[in-house]
Amino acid sequence: MDLELKLLPAEKRRPVPELKNLVFGRLFTDHMFVMEYDCERRWHAARIEPYAPISLDPAAIVLHYAQTIFEGLKAYWGVDGRIRLFRPWENMQRLNRGAERMCMPRVDEEFVLSAIKKLVWIDRAWIPREKGAALYIRPFMFGTEPSLGVKPSHTYLFMVILSPVSSYYQEGFNPVKIYVTDEFVRAAPGGTGEVKAGGNYAASLKAAEVAKKKGYTQVLWLDAVERRYVEEVGTMNIFFYFDDELVTPALSGSILPGITRDSVLQLARHWGLRVSERRISIDEVIEGIETGRLRECFGTGTAAVISPVGALYYRGKEYLINQGQTGPLAQKLFDELTAIQYGEKEDPFGWVTLVEG
Numbered sequence: 001m002d003l004e005l006k007l008l009p010a011e012k013r014r015p016v017p018e019l020k021n022l023v024f025g026r027l028f029t030d031h032m033f034v035m036e037y038d039c040e041r042r043w044h045a046a047r048i049e050p051y052a053p054i055s056l057d058p059a060a061i062v063l064h065y066a067q068t069i070f071e072g073l074k075a076y077w078g079v080d081g082r083i084r085l086f087r088p089w090e091n092m093q094r095l096n097r098g099a100e101r102m103c104m105p106r107v108d109e110e111f112v113l114s115a116i117k118k119l120v121w122i123d124r125a126w127i128p129r130e131k132g133a134a135l136y137i138r139p140f141m142f143g144t145e146p147s148l149g150v151k152p153s154h155t156y157l158f159m160v161i162l163s164p165v166s167s168y169y170q171e172g173f174n175p176v177k178i179y180v181t182d183e184f185v186r187a188a189p190g191g192t193g194e195v196k197a198g199g200n201y202a203a204s205l206k207a208a209e210v211a212k213k214k215g216y217t218q219v220l221w222l223d224a225v226e227r228r229y230v231e232e233v234g235t236m237n238i239f240f241y242f243d244d245e246l247v248t249p250a251l252s253g254s255i256l257p258g259i260t261r262d263s264v265l266q267l268a269r270h271w272g273l274r275v276s277e278r279r280i281s282i283d284e285v286i287e288g289i290e291t292g293r294l295r296e297c298f299g300t301g302t303a304a305v306i307s308p309v310g311a312l313y314y315r316g317k318e319y320l321i322n323q324g325q326t327g328p329l330a331q332k333l334f335d336e337l338t339a340i341q342y343g344e345k346e347d348p349f350g351w352v353t354l355v356e357g
């Protein structure tokens, strides 16, 4: 498939604002990638065009039945002036797993990744130069067929938009406080929790509002069946550092297989840490805090990077972790990952892909 370029002439491009104090996902660049799907032509009309609103039929399936998936990755401006993507093939593969789960058409991973690189290159002036900030890349796909019958759409749009971002949480790299809910559930076995379906995030909003009212930044979800085993935070996966064991919940089918999660597992194993992917009950976590066995807790995600957790709220009580401070392991993982992403350190894992003109 060809990629058509319908670019804004230089004089129509917006001056890039100062990329400082960015609120996550509010500012968008000059261009976007779009392609269309129908059953006869399959994916077609691929183009990079000026960022603009789109028009949708009010009966479009996505608006009623949420047939939509997305991805999230970042482009980093390296210390050597080169632009890097971090493990983008993993995003492409996860996107296609999501497409299959949601009865949507697969995309050609190579083609989409090359379109993303092209788009990032075209709008490279929008990549923040500051360490810790990056250009967030949001690929997404949704069903556009006008139909109120509940069925997979026959037509789709696939788009990629770009947003300069700094840290996801207001706290930056400072520890966040997290609310453990045993009232609401994010995802159940057999559901869509392990793919990036838009509906997973809609389902999380109510609990997040409850958490926010109580002064907590995010929600930690427990398993849907027993409301006992820790799953994830929704915007990130979660890790616990007990004594000498780094633990994260095993992928149960209702947890998102995070790419940063996998990178942390690989790094920690590479450093010789004892690492486990297993079930962790909330009781074990609380007991770990009370006995001092739990040294650190942190979240991982593309948007969140490594996000230390300084406190957990569970059943009416707040528990401080590591006196509410960032622990040395979270700090070391953050330093190592970002050093690879910004090209300060060699990339022994082959995680980085360059974007070049």
Ligand code: COI
Pocket (backbone or CB within 6 Å): 071, 072, 073, 201, 234, 235, 236, 301, 302, 303, 304
């Ligand atoms: C990401 O980290 O890319 C995510 O998808 C989380 C997002 C919902 C902000």
